[in-house]
Amino acid sequence: MQIHSNQQQNIHSSVIASAYGLTKSFAGKKALDNIDLEIKSGQVFAILGANGAGKTTLINILLGRLNADSGEVSVFGVKAGSLQAKRQAGAMLQVANLPETLKIKEHIQLFQSYYPHPMDYQQVIHYAGLQDMQNRYSKKLSGGEKQRLLFALSICGNPKLLFLDEPSVGMDVEARQGLWQAIRDLRAAGTGIVLTTHYLEEADNLADDIVLIKQGLIIKRGSSEQIKSSISHTTIRFISNEKPEVLELLPAVVNVQPSGKFIQLHTDNVNQTLTALLKSYPNLQDLTVSSPGLEQAFLQLNNSGEEV
Amino acid sequence: MNNSQIINDAQSMDSSQSMKMGQTLNIYYLESKFEWLKSIRNPAFALPAVLFPALFYTFFGVLMNQHGPQAATYLLCTYGTFGIIGPALFSFGAGLAVERGQGWLDIKDASPMPASAQIVSRLLVSMGFSVMVLISLGLVAFFFTDVSLSLAQVLKLSTILVMGGLPFCLLGLTLGLLLKAESAPAVVNLVYLPISFLSGLWIPITLLPNFLQSFAEFLPPYHLSQLALKVVELDSGGSVGKHLAILTLFSIVFFGLAIMTFNKKSVR
Numbered sequence: 001m002q003i004h005s006n007q008q009q010n011i012h013s014s015v016i017a018s019a020y021g022l023t024k025s026f027a028g029k030k031a032l033d034n035i036d037l038e039i040k041s042g043q044v045f046a047i048l049g050a051n052g053a054g055k056t057t058l059i060n061i062l063l064g065r066l067n068a069d070s071g072e073v074s075v076f077g078v079k080a081g082s083l084q085a086k087r088q089a090g091a092m093l094q095v096a097n098l099p100e101t102l103k104i105k106e107h108i109q110l111f112q113s114y115y116p117h118p119m120d121y122q123q124v125i126h127y128a129g130l131q132d133m134q135n136r137y138s139k140k141l142s143g144g145e146k147q148r149l150l151f152a153l154s155i156c157g158n159p160k161l162l163f164l165d166e167p168s169v170g171m172d173v174e175a176r177q178g179l180w181q182a183i184r185d186l187r188a189a190g191t192g193i194v195l196t197t198h199y200l201e202e203a204d205n206l207a208d209d210i211v212l213i214k215q216g217l218i219i220k221r222g223s224s225e226q227i228k229s230s231i232s233h234t235t236i237r238f239i240s241n242e243k244p245e246v247l248e249l250l251p252a253v254v255n256v257q258p259s260g261k262f263i264q265l266h267t268d269n270v271n272q273t274l275t276a277l278l279k280s281y282p283n284l285q286d287l288t289v290s291s292p293g294l295e296q297a298f299l300q301l302n303n304s305g306e307e308v
Numbered sequence: 309m310n311n312s313q314i315i316n317d318a319q320s321m322d323s324s325q326s327m328k329m330g331q332t333l334n335i336y337y338l339e340s341k342f343e344w345l346k347s348i349r350n351p352a353f354a355l356p357a358v359l360f361p362a363l364f365y366t367f368f369g370v371l372m373n374q375h376g377p378q379a380a381t382y383l384l385c386t387y388g389t390f391g392i393i394g395p396a397l398f399s400f401g402a403g404l405a406v407e408r409g410q411g412w413l414d415i416k417d418a419s420p421m422p423a424s425a426q427i428v429s430r431l432l433v434s435m436g437f438s439v440m441v442l443i444s445l446g447l448v449a450f451f452f453t454d455v456s457l458s459l460a461q462v463l464k465l466s467t468i469l470v471m472g473g474l475p476f477c478l479l480g481l482t483l484g485l486l487l488k489a490e491s492a493p494a495v496v497n498l499v500y501l502p503i504s505f506l507s508g509l510w511i512p513i514t515l516l517p518n519f520l521q522s523f524a525e526f527l528p529p530y531h532l533s534q535l536a537l538k539v540v541e542l543d544s545g546g547s548v549g550k551h552l553a554i555l556t557l558f559s560i561v562f563f564g565l566a567i568m569t570f571n572k573k574s575v576r
Contacts, residue, residue, distance in 0.1 A: 063418050086420035087325045093418065095411040101349035106342055113338045114421045116327045153415065163418075 013040040016161050016192045017062060017080075022071035024057055024216075031057045033216040035071070041160065041192045044183065046207035048200070048298060054216040055196040056094075059163055062194065063091055075161065087115055090159035092150045092167055100139035104130055107138065108152055115157030127182040128152035129175065143170030151179060155186065162186065162193045168202060180205060204294040212301055220301050228297050233266040236273060238287040250276045262286075335425050343429040344436060353398060357437050361391030362444040368510070370452045377454040378542070382512055384449050385536040388442060388469050389529055390509040393500065395437035396473040399430050400480025401487065401496040409489025431477055438470045457540070465539045472532040475555050478562035479528075485569040503527050513544065528558040 015038045022035040032054045039045045039062075047055050060066040061073060064081015075085040098107065108125070112118035125131055128148045133141075138149060147170055154162060164183070168176045183206055187193060197203055203210055204224050212220040212227070220227055233254055240247075240263050244256040252269035267273040270289060278284070292300075348354050369383035407413050416426065446462070449455045457465070480496070487495055504510060506520060507529035513521055524530040531551040537543035 065414070065417060083420055084325050086418070089418075091415065091418035093411065093414050095415060097410040098412055099346050099407060101346045102342055106345070110338050110342050111419065113331070113335045114419050116325055116331065150415070153419075157420070 017075040043208040046203040049213035089161040090154035091163040092154035105134040111156040119158040129178040236265040239285040339425040340429040380453040389533040391441035392438040396476035397480040401483035404484025405487040405492035475559040481566040
């Protein structure tokens, strides 16, 4: 019994939504191809991919707004899109405009009424950073402010599962930091969050789990660190007059790219390459070594289409 | 441990996600309240809806009227019919299409709001606007014409017209689900204005050519206006039952169309 309760404590997060073998086609073209995923409470699950990769289709299926052609989808153990699933979830989708002649506080009051246990009004306002504009009509909001209002509406119901589709579009730096903090706070409170974004910095900062989708297929999954380390190339950059062909002969070098007066070496093994490089050319100028960011990893994986 | 405990947990989970009757009613109340505020604060919707019928009536029923109180009474009924159709068609037709086009209805659809709250709130708002239209027409008639109606007639006429908005709400609902946001207001006008004219709402039906008079039998506004005219005994003589049956039939057809469109557009 003791062991049992310990185990329970150790399980920080449980699976609250899942999809297995999800496939969906539109007019014969595959939008999603055999997607498996599990979304856990208290974690941020990021879905990355180029436009048209299938991110929005995936979210719409998890919301029950689209039916998959095949595969199993479960949200809180019930059917996606059922009333019981909806009452425990929140969704921030991409919206061109909101009804213009309602005030921010009215929009929030209305959405609070939809849920059995709504989040406290002041807390919604606080999370979304809308303290100073509660009486403003939504007509008078900037793009970033509209996003904050949509975020507020998505959390009105105290969601255990929150869908955020491109949440920070149009937000300035400060608002984005505020949004990130709110997402971290909600995660700490146990909310499972599904995030799609074009800002890889956002995924890098927030996501516990990332899937990379290309043409409906998951081409990579893991933590931000794992995805970054999956491309092993480190970049060494310096000023030199040496011919690229000569530098290519150094150990562990993958390729050499001249860029302006700089030369960029990509290497599988920094130590080997760097030692040999400095031995042969001791007076290189402006030498820097950089490991790949998520953005580079994303570009490389997305272009090569490498399978997991 | 045990099944019973697990079942208990499941049950408590269940009841924690259910809503009390009062909470559900509150959704309908707030949805209607904010739908009303949204509409009344939007001058592009509220002003033409309330003022155009009164303006037209002042022009045709008062200023150009050379036939005295009988014509003024007749036109009060037909412009009343014209006036209540407007908000019904526009709130549902144009309003819904625009919000759908913006993606706003996707947000509502993803929320646990009951879909009927959207319909009920718009229905109540159209009825509210109908009342305002009738009051404005009544004021014009009271101050500028010799129309004299008994209290019973006023109440009967108002009830018929306010309730008579229902088939047009349902027609609007179908249009709102079908039309694109950009073209919706124009298309709704293209439906609204011709059927109003052809039903004899602008100039009395008896002044229209014979073939148009027979064509009006197929138009729901004609039948509603005849019900209204019956109150002041100026109708063309059709039976109440026939007009009611035809309006009911139109309501059922439009409701069916709306459901079909909705199902086609929702889960694919």
